[in-house]
Amino acid sequence: EDQVTQSPEALRLQEGESSSLNCSYTVSGLRGLFWYRQDPGKGPEFLFTLYSAGEEKEKERLKATLTKKESFLHITAPKPEDSATYLCAVCGGTASKLTFGTGTRLQVTL
Amino acid sequence: NAGVTQTPKFRVLKTGQSMTLLCAQDMNHEYMYWYRQDPGMGLRLIHYSVGEGTTAKGEVPDGYNVSRLKKQNFLLGLESAAPSQTSVYFCASSSFGGSSYNEQFFGPGTRLTVL
Structure with missing residues (x-):
């Protein structure tokens, strides 16, 4: 059974204070994170799909990376508008469905 | 393109009442999904469909039924609502293959309260 664990549950940052969110996963034959x-x-709202270890993708202040066991969402110099809950999900094996983590609630203050 | 739309946005039911939630997508996607989202539990898959006329059970299917009579529509039914079904329900759709493998597009949600 696919499993996804996200940490931390909540994160409070000041504007400009960079940090990373973690997504650990176990899946039989990763088809996408x-x-x-x-x-x-x-x-x-969809942000990124990562397909294989070593892959990286960027969008504005966000950068997602993938290893064989976890993914990181790096947030560089965040702004208050980046405040949201960030969800991680995996699709594995022959499944045609996603397994979601419970999310990280990010708050960015001035 | 409206993307994924859900009807209604809010609903209050009494225990034992029935209702149908409607999901529609205009992206010609093959796959459609119904999730529920509860505090601390994340998104949990109720039922899904891999094409018109097909349905399959997800992680938490009990108490729900679904139908996919048309490719663009996916209906979620509650035959006899229970307070445990109080939740926010999301519909999603996706296509397989190519560079957008199972990227799911979500609707705005339906907030359901069962008294």
Whole structure:
């Protein structure tokens, strides 16, 4: 059974204070690891897909990396508008569905 | 493109009542999913469909039924609502293959309260 664990549960940063969110996973035959952003009262919004260890993707202040056991979402010089819950999910084996972690709630203050 | 839309946005039911949640997508996606999201539990898959006329059980299917009569629509039914089904329900759709493997697009959610 696929499993995803995200840490920390919550993170409070000051504007400009860089940090990383962690997503540890166990899956039989990774087909993709996904990062989503979710704002309060809204549906998750797709950010990145990573397919193999060593892969990296960037979008504005966000950079996602992947190893064989975990993924990191690095946030460089965050702004208050980066405040959201960040979700990690995996798709493995022959499954046509995702398994989600419980998310990291990020708050960026001035 | 409207993407993924969900109807209704909010609903309050009494225990034992029934209702249907409607999900529609205009991206010609083959795959559609219903999730529920509860505090501390994350997104949990209820049922999903890999094509018109097909459905499959997810992680928490009990108490729910689904139908996919048309490719663009995916319906989630509660036959006899229970307070444990109070949650926020999200629909998602995706296509397989190519560079967008199983990237799921989510709707805005339906907030359901069962009294």
